[in-house]
Amino acid sequence: MNTDSEIEKKINRKKLLINILLFAAFPIICLVFALIGKWLIFGIVLLIYLAVFVYIKLENIYLIQTGYFDKKGELQKTLKPAYKAYKIKNSTIDTANIFIYMLLKAGKYDKALEITEDNRNRYMTEDQYIAFSSNEALALWKTGKTEQSVALFDKIASKFESTSLYVSYGTVLTYSDDLNKALQVNKKAYEYNSGSKGIKDNLAYTYFLIGDTDRARRMYDELLSEPLNFPEAYYNAALVYCSQGDYDEGVRLMKSALTKQFNGLTAVTKEEISEKIDYLNRGQGALV
Template sequence: MEKNTPVKYAICMVLIILAFLVHKTAGYLLFLAFLIYILYSQRSIFYQVLATRAYKKGDMDRASGWLEKACSAAKGRPSVKILYGYLLLKTGKLEEAEKVFEELLNSNIDNAGLLQAKSNYALVLWKKGQLKDGIKMLEDVFSNYKNTTIYGSLGYLLILDGDMNKALNFNKEAYEYNSSDPVILDNLGYTYYKIGNIKKAEEIYRKLIGLNPNFPEAYYNYSCVLKDLGMTESALEMAKKAKNYRLSYLSNLKEEELDNYLEELQSLIATKSE
């Protein structure tokens, strides 16, 4: 909503009251026109609500369509366009997402919007195969602004980059910043797993699973930890839970990989029972 919108509304209400004082019919007509104006001027909010409903139902195409309409209706509001770009990215429409974020980066938006756009564009760079450029951009954002989302994104990319000491130090810092965020917990638990500290990884993942995370990587990664601890049946249970959640384009875990892993666990259990 624009900064001067409340002033506009106040002026309109004064005019409506004056119209009622002059003639009741004129007042009703002016009030009706005012309602129509509000609904039209704020239609982007309505589109966002519809997009959210479609997203929760798993209808990503419809969600993208409603957000595209919201962007057209909310020109000058970068937050809506950032959300649209992120959804495009999450659903694998990389070129379209790249275009959205490049338009934002080359436009005259406020600093908060610019940092948000950069943090999302960094993910575009990663998916284009430019992991180090994505990390560099996120580190630039991080030097100016810190929040849970940036801690989560940068922590994940550092793991993918392979410098586990750097990833561990950063993800421990992220955990101190927010010890109840599922993505941060997953990053830290997985880092411990990658460096061979299975006991610490299990401790972190136990806490994470208690939060009922809604992304499959949490359950898959915990399953890998349990498997290494020799708890094959518990590992299978977690892997099956991972199948209950939709894999995102932003995930490094693939459906085929998860299916093969499930078969491996089932085979191990069958061998033990013979």
């Protein structure tokens, strides 16, 4: 969030000028030639305009492709267009953040950290900095550096607040050794946005981890009263139900978790859930 702010600002001014030329000057020139009947010149100018338009907007075109594959859940296919967008000369920090996030979702954690390091000193707005640092913290968590991840989230959260930040921060804390801190942060997050499904899942799961299964169950009963699109809530709720002896409902919830979309940032894997289901189906009791 720092050193080359002037360079970034100059690039943004240049892009603004290009957009003015692209959306004002070129169309006007084309219109003039059309009005005076110079159709050959009009055709040539139009072709030039279209070529320039595609070239200038190539970064956005690649990002649209990235979003298309991401929405379909084809995460490995997101990487090629995201990389192409990122490698375009003077691509934005937003594009770098998107590429890093796609790498994380595709499970390419070391590569995500590499791209993070390459972009560390670029100028960033507050929102861009939060996204960038959160991506780095998630990559650290996924590479087994939970303490470093928590330390970075601590730094971000001391200055900024957002729902997405609290969801990621709260999730990582439930995998740390400091459950008191996890409870404190997830309570604060819940006060910040009690309507967030991810925040509510984090708080309910934290209650389960500290042994308050009754409160955890009440929260999960409320949370799962409508369909959710992430598997962790179903799996975490299943652990709560099983801890209270309701194994049939626990298995049902785990099977529901398996129907949701998984990615490299999902806190639990399909394999882990399937193993727990097999374990329960063999008539075993304790899950954790």
